[in-house]
Amino acid sequence: MKEFKPLPALPAPKDTVGMGVWVKQNLFPNLVNSMMTVLIAGFLISVVPGVIDWAIISADWSGTSQLDCKKDGACWVFVSAWMQQFIYGSYPDEQLWRINLALVVLVLVIAAPNVLQKELRNKLGVPMFLLYPFVCAAFLDGRMFSLEYVSTDYWGGFSLNVFLAAASIIIAFPLSFLWALGRRSDMPFVRSVCLILIEFFRGVPVLALFFMGSVMLPLFFPTGTSVDKLLRVWIVLILFMSGYMAEVFRGGFQAIPQGQYEAADSLGLSYWQKTLLIIFPQVIKVSMPNILATFVMLFKNTTFLLIIGIFEMLSTTQTALSNSNWLGGHATEGYLFVALVFWCCCFSMSMISNSIERKLDTGHKN
């Protein structure tokens, strides 16, 4: 019997391997695509070297005043000279440790519910989380802790954006959850009140809400009382955020199978036991990516506060740009720096949101 001898394997066809093939397939597959490649490449070649030269090679990096910017490129001195203002606003120099401490605590407070054991989490982590905004505000204000009093007029910069966004979402958490519960309640009056609240705060431009906070809210308080501007803004941000988050939670509720409610009912759990022990953990799980997306939106929208005269980061930049010692047209540098800071925060949050989505995807799909 003849022995079976397989033929030696043929080499891979020439047109499927190698650098040249990749370039041909991915950059020049056909006429239209080749034209687009040339177009984009041409654009990059004509723009990128100029940008790099402007931003790095012929840029001025060190110095203290505008006069130190002698080269043609970017004047990063502008950014470094105003750095403290950009981050801390006009908060007094010797009190800056308070802001730093509050920022560190903020990170801890956010991390705590995720790291702590279950018992500790419910007893310590959650109350810490919910109390943080109030304690933080009092601490930065200083009077209650018998520290030096710093009026809210001096709060500002990027730290204010962070504090406002964080403090708003923390309070909006329970509030929006209540609204979302109310919206799916069986009680018609409760349902319609919640519906109106949610649709109002979602349907109105946030700028109109800010204006409402700055020109209308003072009329709502009894005559003679003056409420701090930042506090009014905070209230508006909480309500605005709650409207959006309530919708996120509603989506979460809809994703929970009906069987979960029925199982909880058949165990004889009360309404709040059912909601908090069975439904809430699952809702949080499915809504987490959307909550983060909403938070990113809120965080970006804190820059709108410039328009009603709160000294957040963008507003500080505008002030710096119109400072008489810095009238050399540093708008591009300033905006690029602010953009970079916000971009890093927002982009990393959307990365976190993606990773949570992947981690929580425990396959509860039907």
Added chain:
Amino acid sequence: MSTELQKPRSFFNNPRNRALIYQILLLLGLGYFLFSIVSNVLANMEARGIKSGFGFLFTTAGFDILMSLIPYDATHSYGRTFLVGLLNTILVSVIGIVLATIIGFVLGIAYFSKNWLVRKFSIIYVEIFRNIPLLLQVFFWYFAVLAALPAARESISIGEAVFLNVRGLFIPALVGEAGANVIYLAAIVAVVIVIYLTKQSKKKQDETGAQFPIGRVALLILLGLPIIATLTMGTPFHFDYPILGRFSLSGGTTIIPELMALSVALSVYCGAFIAEAVRAGIQAVPHGQTEAARSIGLKERKIMTLIIVPQAMRVIAPLLNSEYQSLVKNSTLATAIGYPDLFTVFVGTSLNQTGQAIEIVFMTMAVYFVINMTISFLMNLFNAKVALSERK
């Protein structure tokens, strides 16, 4: 029946009674809250000497507005400023929506391109512009880009007809003369014919399978009829070209830099979000659809336009709805650079001058509500249309 069930239950154990009590409590709380607010507002307004009511709408405004689509000057009333602002808001919203949709669809589809460079470009664009605050982008275009344009004397010009300088974009204006109406009529007739032909050709294709080259014919009619009308009427219009004077330009149509910066920023920002929506929609179409389309021999471009995009529209349409609404709401940022939209003119200047905070803020909010509800209504119609193409 067991005796336990017949036992009279306590009043509070009946969920219906409890619901009633909760709602009454909420009503009382809300009533007290509203009552105290209203009484506070009345007291405050009296203390500040503000008279409530809408009478101010008919008094003379006395301020100028940078740009107006309808005749306006300082002698007109506050009611007129409201209208001017509203039209400007609608203008920038429509420009923004059209441009953002184009950017979004092009980049969303580009994500699935075979071309590596195009794919990366789409991803980088979306990730950059989605994550930078919109107000910052508005400022960037306005203060960093447009403010760096040359002065009127050194305008960048294209064929002495279009001028771009720090004061805006100057383009020739089309001025109609007697007989121009015939051309408008011809254009309308062309559109009607094209709509009718499209319906007929679709019906014929559904019935017999025969395809009618509707695209080319439609283009021919849309261009042909107005051109024929123009030629027969002896070109009854002329262009009013902007003319470069000593310090500024005269004539033509001016697009002010505020409008340019705002519409560019809005469309670039919302375009990134729409690109994301389009991408998500296309990804939601099962890959089997592409494979099935390939196996019946459709070309790649036909697969996109006939198979993928119509199905992706089911996912995209609701997302587009909310993106358009947020674009309209975000157009209020006009007030940061002084584009005279409803917010700048009415909530800004008019409120400052009259002090009628409550009336003005509520009127403005109501307008944005109505605009958004209109968008929602139109998009729901569109949604119903694309949803119908679902499995029947």
